[in-house]
Amino acid sequence: MSQSSLNGKVAIVTASTDGIGLATAQALGMRGAHVVVSSRCQANVDKAVALLRTHNIQVTGTTCNVGKGEDREKLIQMTLDQCGGIDILVSNAAVKSSFGNILDSTEDDWDKVLSLNVKSAFLLTKLVVPHMEKRGGGNIVFVSSLAAYQPIQGLGPYCVSKTALLGLTRVLAPELAQSNIRVNCVAPGLIKTRSSSALWENEAIMDEFKKQLSIKRIGQVEEIGGVVAFLCSEEASYITGETIMASGGMGCRL
Ligand SMILES: NC(=O)c1ccc[n+]([C@@H]2O[C@H](COP(=O)([O-])OP(=O)(O)OC[C@H]3O[C@@H](n4cnc5c(N)ncnc54)[C@H](O)[C@@H]3O)[C@@H](O)[C@H]2O)c1
Numbered sequence: 001m002s003q004s005s006l007n008g009k010v011a012i013v014t015a016s017t018d019g020i021g022l023a024t025a026q027a028l029g030m031r032g033a034h035v036v037v038s039s040r041c042q043a044n045v046d047k048a049v050a051l052l053r054t055h056n057i058q059v060t061g062t063t064c065n066v067g068k069g070e071d072r073e074k075l076i077q078m079t080l081d082q083c084g085g086i087d088i089l090v091s092n093a094a095v096k097s098s099f100g101n102i103l104d105s106t107e108d109d110w111d112k113v114l115s116l117n118v119k120s121a122f123l124l125t126k127l128v129v130p131h132m133e134k135r136g137g138g139n140i141v142f143v144s145s146l147a148a149y150q151p152i153q154g155l156g157p158y159c160v161s162k163t164a165l166l167g168l169t170r171v172l173a174p175e176l177a178q179s180n181i182r183v184n185c186v187a188p189g190l191i192k193t194r195s196s197s198a199l200w201e202n203e204a205i206m207d208e209f210k211k212q213l214s215i216k217r218i219g220q221v222e223e224i225g226g227v228v229a230f231l232c233s234e235e236a237s238y239i240t241g242e243t244i245m246a247s248g249g250m251g252c253r254l
Pocket of ligand 1: 014016019020021040064065066067092095116143146147187189190191192193195196
């Protein structure tokens with residue numbers, strides 16, 4: 001079996017019926033994992049399951065609002081019942097804050113964004129860890145953003161929530177290493193999805209963007225799915241507590 005194979009692994013990917021989540025489910029599934037896809041809408045789940053099956057991917061789907069405790073528990077229980085265990089969690093679901101200056105953001109804005117983007121990611125982690133331990137280890141990947149490092153003007157609380165995921169990755173990694181669970185993070189730059197269409201459909205904005213990019217094009221969802229799959233594979237067996245930026249060279253760090 002190759003080092004990148006995920007044969008026999010069970011992978012939960014949240015918000016995985018579209019965009020980066022769906023591409024991640026596909027990347028994990030193409031490497032042999034049984035993927036569990038979810039989103040808040042049953043029709044979208046059905047569509048994603050059907051699509052992944054056309055690629056011969058083993059897939060199970062359910063609805064899950066990651067902000068609801070009972071939905072998180074249902075997702076885990078369904079995975080255990082149908083797949084017999086959990087090896088991989090990719091926490092991809094996120095909401096954006098209302099657009100505006102950070103000093104105009106409200107308590108509701110902060111509660112919504114931090115609760116969904118950070119707290120739910122942690123609470124899901126807490127639910128999967130005992131099951132990963134039963135399998136002798138596992139992998140957790142958080143989907144952050146380039147905005148964690150380089151704020152997007154007008155989306156202050158969202159950017160802060162994405163920076164918090166870098167911290168969550170670092171705090172969890174040493175604690176979970178003793179259980180043979182690696183915890184990593186991916187920080188995408190501008191990726192072509194429905195939610196980023198306001199940016200890539202605007203030629204003037206894209207021209208400005210390209211000035212900051214080394215690779216002079218928008219990223220594709222597969223280019224994030226592949227990074228996540230790498231992090232979950234044996235090829236990344238010595239990587240934990242790390243964030244991989246996949247941003248076409250924008251916002252490069254030392
Ligand atoms: N597209 C980009 O350019 C880009 C760049 C950097 C980071 N990201 C991050 O990548 C991830 C995926 O982004 P995307 O562009 O594919 O789509 P997106 O930004 O729309 O992703 C958010 C997904 O989470 C889902 N979601 C929101 N609230 C939810 C809830 N309560 N329960 C379950 N799901 C919920 C949404 O329906 C959506 O599918 C997000 O975490 C986003 O912040 C995206």
